[in-house]
Amino acid sequence: xxxxxxxxxxxxxxxxxxxxxxxxxxxxxxxxxxxxxxxxxxxxxxxxxxxxxxxxxxxxxxxxxxxxxxxxxxxxxxxxxxxxxxxxxxxxxxxxxxxxxxxxxxxxxxxxxxxxxxxxxxxxxxxxxxxxxxxxxxxxxxxxxxxxxxxxxxxx
Amino acid sequence: xxxxxxxxxxxxxxxxxxxxxxxxxxxxxxxxxxxxxxxxxxxxxxxxxxxxxxxxxxxxxxxxxxxxxxxxxxxxxxxxxxxxxxxxxxxxxxxxxxxxxxxxxxxxxxxxxxxxxxxxxxxxxxxxxxxxxxxxxxxxxxxxxxxxxxxxxxxxxxxxxxxxxxxxxxxxxxxxxxxxxxxxxxxxxxxxxxxxxxxxxxxxxxxxxxxxxxxxxxxxxxxxxxxxxxxxxxxxxxxxxxxxxxxxxxxxxxxxxxxxxxxxxxxx
Numbered sequence: 001x002x003x004x005x006x007x008x009x010x011x012x013x014x015x016x017x018x019x020x021x022x023x024x025x026x027x028x029x030x031x032x033x034x035x036x037x038x039x040x041x042x043x044x045x046x047x048x049x050x051x052x053x054x055x056x057x058x059x060x061x062x063x064x065x066x067x068x069x070x071x072x073x074x075x076x077x078x079x080x081x082x083x084x085x086x087x088x089x090x091x092x093x094x095x096x097x098x099x100x101x102x103x104x105x106x107x108x109x110x111x112x113x114x115x116x117x118x119x120x121x122x123x124x125x126x127x128x129x130x131x132x133x134x135x136x137x138x139x140x141x142x143x144x145x146x147x148x149x150x151x152x153x154x155x156x
Numbered sequence: 157x158x159x160x161x162x163x164x165x166x167x168x169x170x171x172x173x174x175x176x177x178x179x180x181x182x183x184x185x186x187x188x189x190x191x192x193x194x195x196x197x198x199x200x201x202x203x204x205x206x207x208x209x210x211x212x213x214x215x216x217x218x219x220x221x222x223x224x225x226x227x228x229x230x231x232x233x234x235x236x237x238x239x240x241x242x243x244x245x246x247x248x249x250x251x252x253x254x255x256x257x258x259x260x261x262x263x264x265x266x267x268x269x270x271x272x273x274x275x276x277x278x279x280x281x282x283x284x285x286x287x288x289x290x291x292x293x294x295x296x297x298x299x300x301x302x303x304x305x306x307x308x309x310x311x312x313x314x315x316x317x318x319x320x321x322x323x324x325x326x327x328x329x330x331x332x333x334x335x336x337x338x339x340x341x342x343x344x345x346x347x348x349x350x351x352x353x354x355x356x357x358x359x360x361x362x363x364x365x366x367x368x369x370x371x372x373x374x375x376x377x378x379x380x381x382x383x384x385x386x387x388x389x390x391x392x393x394x395x396x397x398x399x400x401x402x403x404x405x406x407x408x409x410x411x412x413x414x415x416x417x418x419x420x421x422x423x424x
Contacts, residue, residue: 003295004187005180010196010290010299017200017259018252025204026251028211029230032223035216 121153128152165378169371172271174285175293189293191283196290199262204255233257236411241418249417252307256300256413260359261406263291267366267398272374291405292363294356301356304413308351311420324423355412362405366398 129149176191210226219227233254237245266288278286290296312321325344326337373394376387 002187003298004177004185004189006187006189006192006293006295007299007302009188009193010296011303013193013197013200014255014259014300014303017204018255020208021204021255022248022251025208025211026246026254029207029214029226030246032211032214032216032219033227033230039216 117156121156124156125149125153163378165375168375168378169368171285172275172371173287173367175287176283176285189287189295191286191288192290192293192296195266195288196259196263196296199266199290200259203258203262207254207258229258230254233410237414240411240414241421243421249414252417253410253414256304257406257410260291260300260409261403263289263296264359264363264402264406266290267292267363267370267402268395271367271370289363289367291359292367294360294364297356297360298352300359300409301352304355304416305348305352308416308420311417315421316423320423351416355409355416359405359409362401366394366401369394370398 175189178188178190180186180188207226207229210222214223214226234245234250237250237253241249243249269288271288274288275286287293309321312324316324326332326340328340329343330336330340370391373387373391376383376390
């Protein structure tokens with residue numbers, strides 16, 4: 001239990017060790033730990049950012065989906081309207097066509113009737129003349145009685 | 157020491173408590189305990205060198221187990237310092253605390269070495285006496301405590317200035333009334349003296365007592381086979397208890413170092 005020079009030797013050793021630790025041991029470990037701390041902080045921040053952008057994307061996706069749904073609905077509506085329009089158009093077109101065909105048929109029929117009537121008129125005139133010829137047994141000048149015959153034919 | 161000498165308990169213990177003393181000049185104070193010096197320097201190199209080696213290759217990425225272990229110690233010390241010291245601990249206080257903790261821990265841990273086997277081995281190489289535990293040498297603990305004490309005074313003067321420090325010596329804690337100067341100074345003197353004393357003697361006392369109890373337990377081996385067995389059991393018990401004392405004393409020594417140096421940074 002005697003105090004001696006060891007005291008000073010140990011003291012100097014102690015200071016040397018402290019100096020070495022301050023200078024060479026502590027800084028690199030501290031640097032590594034600090035760097036890791038920043039890395040972790042950055043990673044956490046990035047994760048936060050990712051989560052936030054995911055949320056934003058979710059919102060965006062919902063909006064886009066809603067939009068698309070709306071568009072589809074409007075397209076469907078338009079198509080429906082268009083189809084209805086087409087059907088209506090076709091119907092009116094067909095009706096008009098029928099009218100037209102009916103009219104032209106009517107006109108044809110009328111024409112035919114007229115033509116048949118004219119023909120009949122001519123034949124009736126001829127038959128009348130022939131009959132009169134036979135009845136009268138004499139020649140009648142068809143030209144002299146043309147106006148009489150025309151009058152008769154018009155009466156038929 | 158002659159081999160024919162009768163081995164008594166007293167001679168056994170006093171032999172193991174003998175330092176490998178090397179007189180420098182006229183002896184007396186001018187003596188060096190070679191064993192304490194060699195062991196402390198060796199352990200300092202082992203402890204701080206290992207951390208240095210790991211720290212040199214420390215990566216910020218995923219640490220390997222060695223680095224993780226070093227970081228565990230590092231964080232432990234750093235946390236203690238941050239709890240007490242309000243300033244930049246990385247400049248001096250935290251590395252100093254790490255040095256103190258590691259070094260004292262390793263020096264304390266030499267108490268676990270089987271003293272008779274190691275001293276026999278060392279004796280075979282030459283020296284008659286060799287104390288393994290430097291912290292059971294009052295020179296070592298006082299060297300550490302007084303170094304911390306000097307650091308404390310150095311930082312006091314550095315932070316507050318020489319005038320500020322002297323002012324604090326005379327004007328705190330009771331007040332700056334000239335009538336109180338003497339009381340203030342006496343009070344501070346007691347504090348200045350008691351700090352290194354308690355710092356050094358606490359560590360020395362614990363380790364010295366631990367060493368002596370080990371020696372007393374090993375004496376059981378002199379009583380025969382049963383006694384040897386009993387000594388082993390008791391020695392194991394004491395070693396396990398000592399396993400608490402060794403880090404605890406290193407921790408206390410480090411904490412007091414931090415507290416003293418932190419107090420020096422704060423003005424009252």
